[in-house]
Amino acid sequence: MLPDFRVRQRDYLLEIARALTQELDLEKLLARILRISIEMLAGQAGIIALKETGGWRVGVAQGIPPAFLSYLEPLLAEEQTAELNVNELNRMLKELTYTASMGLLNGVGIPLEAQGQVIGFIFIFRSYPDLFSANDKLLLQAFADQAAIAVVNARLYGEVSYEKQRLDALLDSAADGILILQADQTVERCNIAFERLVGRPRAEIQGRKHDEVIRWARHPDGLTLEEAEADGWPLTPHAHLYVEGDLERAELPPLPVGITYAPLLTADGKLRNIFVTVRDITKFRTAEEIKNTFVSIISHELKTPVALIKGYVSTLRREDAKWDKSIVQDSLAVIEEEADRLATMIEDLLDASRLQAGGLKPNLADVSLPALAERIAARFRPQGPNFTIVVDFPDPFPVILADEARIGQVLSNLISNSMKYAPGGEIRISGEVRPKQVIVTVSDQGPGIDAADIPHIFDRFYRAENAIRKTKGAGLGLYLAKAIVEAHGGRIWVDPQPESGARICFSLPRP
Numbered sequence: 352m353l354p355d356f357r358v359r360q361r362d363y364l365l366e367i368a369r370a371l372t373q374e375l376d377l378e379k380l381l382a383r384i385l386r387i388s389i390e391m392l393a394g395q396a397g398i399i400a401l402k403e404t405g406g407w408r409v410g411v412a413q414g415i416p417p418a419f420l421s422y423l424e425p426l427l428a429e430e431q432t433a434e435l436n437v438n439e440l441n442r443m444l445k446e447l448t449y450t451a452s453m454g455l456l457n458g459v460g461i462p463l464e465a466q467g468q469v470i471g472f473i474f475i476f477r478s479y480p481d482l483f484s485a486n487d488k489l490l491l492q493a494f495a496d497q498a499a500i501a502v503v504n505a506r507l508y509g510e511v512s513y514e515k516q517r518l519d520a521l522l523d524s525a526a527d528g529i530l531i532l533q534a535d536q537t538v539e540r541c542n543i544a545f546e547r548l549v550g551r552p553r554a555e556i557q558g559r560k561h562d563e564v565i566r567w568a569r570h571p572d573g574l575t576l577e578e579a580e581a582d583g584w585p586l587t588p589h590a591h592l593y594v595e596g597d598l599e600r601a602e603l604p605p606l607p608v609g610i611t612y613a614p615l616l617t618a619d620g621k622l623r624n625i626f627v628t629v630r631d632i633t634k635f636r637t638a639e640e641i642k643n644t645f646v647s648i649i650s651h652e653l654k655t656p657v658a659l660i661k662g663y664v665s666t667l668r669r670e671d672a673k674w675d676k677s678i679v680q681d682s683l684a685v686i687e688e689e690a691d692r693l694a695t696m697i698e699d700l701l702d703a704s705r706l707q708a709g710g711l712k713p714n715l716a717d718v719s720l721p722a723l724a725e726r727i728a729a730r731f732r733p734q735g736p737n738f739t740i741v742v743d744f745p746d747p748f749p750v751i752l753a754d755e756a757r758i759g760q761v762l763s764n765l766i767s768n769s770m771k772y773a774p775g776g777e778i779r780i781s782g783e784v785r786p787k788q789v790i791v792t793v794s795d796q797g798p799g800i801d802a803a804d805i806p807h808i809f810d811r812f813y814r815a816e817n818a819i820r821k822t823k824g825a826g827l828g829l830y831l832a833k834a835i836v837e838a839h840g841g842r843i844w845v846d847p848q849p850e851s852g853a854r855i856c857f858s859l860p861r862p
Contacts, residue, residue, distance in 0.1 A: 377505040381411040384498045385473065389413060391494065392459060394475035399463075400427055400440075401471045401502075407432060407440070410471065419451060437462040437469055444474050452476075463499040470499055528629035534622045536561040536576070545629055550603045561627075568605040571596025576612055576625070585614040585622065595632065607636045656689035702831050713754035713838050720791060721748050723755060724780045727762045737775030740766065744782035751789060752862045757835045761843075764828035765793035765855055773797025773852060788841065788861055794854040805845050809833040832857070 381399050389397045396414030400407045407427040412420055426432060426447075435443065441460035448458040456476050463471035473495070522529055528545030530538055541556045549556070549564070556564055561576060573594035574582070584592060592612040597605035609632045615624040663682045667674065674682075721744035728740040762780065769778045776796035783790040800808060811830045836843045836857045843857035 375505050375508040377502070377509050378411065380501055380505045382413070384501065385411050385413050388461065388473050388475055388494075388498075392475045392477060394459075394477035395456070397473065397475040398423070399471055399473050402469055407472070414476070423447075437472060440472060441474070448476055461495045463495055463502060465499040465503045471502060473498070527631075530556075530561075530564070530627035530629070532561055532625040532627060534624065536580075536625070538564055539624070548600075548606060548608070548629060548631060549598070550600050565610065565627075565629075566599040568597040568599050579612075585616070588614065588616050590614060598629075607632045609635075656692050659689045660686050702827075702834075713757055713835070715752045715754060717750045718753045718755045718758060719748070719750055720744065720758070720782055720789065721746075723759055724762060724782075724791070727759055727766065728780060731763075731766050731770065735770045735775075735778075738770060738773075739777045741777055741779045743779055745784060748782055749784060749789065749861055751859055753839055753859060754835075758839075758859075761832040761835050761857065762791075762793065764832045768828060768855075769793060769795035769797065769853065776852075785858075785861075788858045790856055790858045792846070792854060792856045794848070794852055796852045799848065799851065800845055800853050802847065805847065808845065809843065829855075 385397050385399050388394070396412075398412045398415060398420075399410045401410040406429065409420070409424050409427060415423070432440070432443075437460070441458075444460060445458045448456050456478060457480050459475050459477065461473040461475075462469055463473065522540070522542040523544075525542055525544055528548045529540075529542045530545060531540040533539050538557050538559050538561065541553055546553055546556070565576070567575070571594045573596075574584075574592065575594060576592065579592050584590060593609065594612075595607070595609045598608045599605055609630045611628045611630075613626045613628075614622055615626065617623050663686050667679065667682055721742065724742045724744065728742050732738075732740055766778060766780070773795040774797065778793070778795045781792045781794070783792070809829050809832075811827065833843050836859070839859050841857055841859040843855065846854040846856050848854045
């Protein structure tokens with residue numbers, strides 16, 4: 352019988368050896384080791400406890416009543432149990448088993464050791480005491496050693512799998528497009544953001560060469576990757592390469608991007624991988640264009656009134672001429688008008704700056720929109736003899752909660768625009784009452800707003816080509832109007848009316 356038992360033990364050792372290469376899932380591996388242990392030691396049940404930071408944890412159990420297991424798990428996790436060595440833990444479990452089974456069951460424990468450290472403990476419940484010969488103990492220890500190696504491998508595999516999942520999650524959650532290139536510039540990996548940037552699925556990107564994926568509409572600012580490598584890049588592990596340009600896309604317009612290349616070198620200095628970060632810089636380029644537009648518009652708009660003021664003042668100061676009182680008054684009127692233009696422009700610029708900093712907050716109070724519209728219309732009527740400004744609000748019209756000065760600024764900007772772009776006729780300020788909001792409309796009888804300009808007229812510094820040729824302005828009036836209305840919880844829009852003038856509406860919530 353003994354030789355047969357030893358043959359089975361050797362078979363168990365062979366099965367564990369196979370498990371080393373066949374099973375890398377830790378939970379399944381522990382269940383397999385425990386099943387073999389129970390069979391090899393002729394037991395009825397068993398557990399494998401793993402040593403972790405802070406205590407022991409039941410990794411797997413077989414044949415254990417749930418009530419006993421629910422008692423055993425917190426016991427092993429206790430701080431005082433965590434301090435026990437393997438022999439003390441074995442003795443504690445034996446006593447617990449003997450007491451719980453009323454002397455019917457005994458137990459035997461086998462430590463799992465790897466690299467000189469205890470990583471776990473197999474405890475088998477059986478009905479007779481542990482009587483092992485020296486040869487039996489050697490076989491059991493060989494089994495435990497192989498089982499420990501299998502557990503370590505499974506743990507390492509689990510850690511590698513976890514790190515891979517974390518890397519995948521990191522790549523796919525990144526807002527910037529990311530490519531991982533092999534040393535020969537073949538795309539090894541790409542993330543979801545890069546797929547969205549180029550409008551191509553991952554299957555069409557991975558496996559291709561870098562220059563097949565990153566194609567420039569025109570030569571970018573800076574060296575391309577191919578040009579840099581031809582010059583010997585990278586010479587050091589931290590030799591990052593940056594390039595900006597317009598990225599060509601198959602079925603989409605070119606996209607402004609900034610690309611950073613970071614090398615990964617081996618210990619002997621050879622290139623192993625290249626990490627590529629692709630960032631959409633459309634907003635940055637737009638901001639640069641806005642800045643250039645701002646400088647161009649403001650310099651032009653400031654230059655004109657300053658030149659007029661200077662010209663009139665220089666003329667009036669001439670000592671070789673005497674001016675009639677009427678000429679002096681007309682000249683002073685022009686100077687005052689241009690000074691007002693400068694003051695208005697500066698105030699608009701300050702408001703735009705406050706908006707950018709989030710500092711434009713309305714001071715809310717009860718406002719009668721019909722009365723406010725009438726006051727502003729009365730102020731504009733003398734400025735436009737060719738215009739008839741009509742205020743048309745239903746009676747009664749609800750009082751709303753708003754910043755009177757700011758809403759007056761919106762109405763002033765809209766009326767001023769109508770007077771700039773319409774040759775004359777009627778400018779109508781009308782109101783409409785809805786259950787949850789009121790709507791105010793300013794309409795004129797001018798040429799109207801071109802359909803191509805409608806999506807952009809509320810943008811900062813935007814001016815239509817026709818407007819630039821015919822009128823003065825910095826392109827801030829409608830931008831500020833939109834910001835003020837939205838700060839009140841309303842919205843502003845263009846109501847297209849072909850061949851019947853411009854019609855701009857805004858809504859404000861009713862209290």
